[in-house]
Amino acid sequence: MSIEIITGASSGIGSELTKQLENYAEGIDEIWAIARRENLLEDLKTKTKIPLKPIALDLTDLKSIETLEQMLKVSGKEVGVLINCAGYGKFGSYADIENSAALGMIDLNCRALVGITNIALPFMKRGAKILQICSISSFQPLPLMSVYAASKVFVLNYSRALWTELKPRGITVTALCPGWVDTAFFKTATDTKNPKAVTKYTFMQTPERVVKQGLRAMQKGRMLSIVGKQNKILYVLNKILPVKLVMKTWLKTQK
Ligand SMILES: NC(=O)c1ccc[n+]([C@@H]2O[C@H](COP(=O)([O-])OP(=O)(O)OC[C@H]3O[C@@H](n4cnc5c(N)ncnc54)[C@H](OP(=O)(O)O)[C@@H]3O)[C@@H](O)[C@H]2O)c1
Numbered sequence: 001m002s003i004e005i006i007t008g009a010s011s012g013i014g015s016e017l018t019k020q021l022e023n024y025a026e027g028i029d030e031i032w033a034i035a036r037r038e039n040l041l042e043d044l045k046t047k048t049k050i051p052l053k054p055i056a057l058d059l060t061d062l063k064s065i066e067t068l069e070q071m072l073k074v075s076g077k078e079v080g081v082l083i084n085c086a087g088y089g090k091f092g093s094y095a096d097i098e099n100s101a102a103l104g105m106i107d108l109n110c111r112a113l114v115g116i117t118n119i120a121l122p123f124m125k126r127g128a129k130i131l132q133i134c135s136i137s138s139f140q141p142l143p144l145m146s147v148y149a150a151s152k153v154f155v156l157n158y159s160r161a162l163w164t165e166l167k168p169r170g171i172t173v174t175a176l177c178p179g180w181v182d183t184a185f186f187k188t189a190t191d192t193k194n195p196k197a198v199t200k201y202t203f204m205q206t207p208e209r210v211v212k213q214g215l216r217a218m219q220k221g222r223m224l225s226i227v228g229k230q231n232k233i234l235y236v237l238n239k240i241l242p243v244k245l246v247m248k249t250w251l252k253t254q255k
Pocket residue numbers: 007008009010011012013014034035036037038040057058059060085086087088089108133134135136177178179180181182183184185186188
């Protein structure tokens with residue numbers, strides 16, 4: 001029996017991933033959907049044809065990773081797909097964001113992502129897929145989103161290195177980089193001392209489109225998938241332009 005583990009399934013991109021998965025993951029018999037809000041995970045049961053097991057865990061707590069590892073050992077199931085989607089960002093300067101929120105971003109976006117990947121890998125066989133939800137904010141340092149953007153740099157580089165390490169095992173790791181996506185992300189991000197620090201959300205994308213591209217890229221075993229032509233251009237520009245100019249231009253767009 002092969003399962004799919006998805007974190008951050010209760011909302012936004014994760015909930016859409018759970019709904020669309022049945023079109024892309026052949027041979028998956030069960031979805032393990034993880035987030036803190038169990039009622040929203042329960043609601044997902046009616047949105048997919050694949051049997052879904054809601055697992056309420058706070059992934060910033062290391063004990064949650066141990067709990068999940070134990071569940072995997074007891075189940076004896078193989079992990080066919082792992083999607084790390086849980087994550088959050090905060091808008092504002094270093095002084096606008098509580099230290100607990102800044103550290104929480106690192107705990108969830110980076111530490112939990114590595115922890116879950118590590119505990120799932122022993123249960124993955126040739127042909128298994130990992131999808132890591134990254135962001136175009138991983139392409140450059142972003143003042144007013146400094147910790148969030150840096151956490152996604154971690155996700156991008158970690159995922160690419162892992163893609164190479166896992167090649168001999170026939171397991172692929174895809175880093176999905178969308179731009180702004182219309183989800184509850186902004187509610188969490190603006191809950192700071194300076195909610196209006198970042199307000200221009202250009203080229204907003206829908207979760208449906210982002211997820212469709214992400215699952216296709218995962219199916220093909222791509223290392224990187226950037227959503228949208230304008231974001232692909234941004235990726236190239238960030239490689240050739242001086243970093244100070246890139247940051248200055250970003251700040252100008254927010255004025
Ligand atoms: N929206 C964007 O513009 C955008 C752009 C690029 C990348 N992304 C990335 O996409 C991913 C999904 O974000 P989204 O846009 O879909 O936002 P969202 O709607 O706010 O979803 C965030 C998900 O993370 C879960 N989560 C938050 N804290 C958690 C914790 N401590 N333990 C377990 N789960 C937790 C939430 O579930 P509970 O609250 O129920 O725990 C929720 O399911 C994130 O990694 C984000 O960085 C978003």
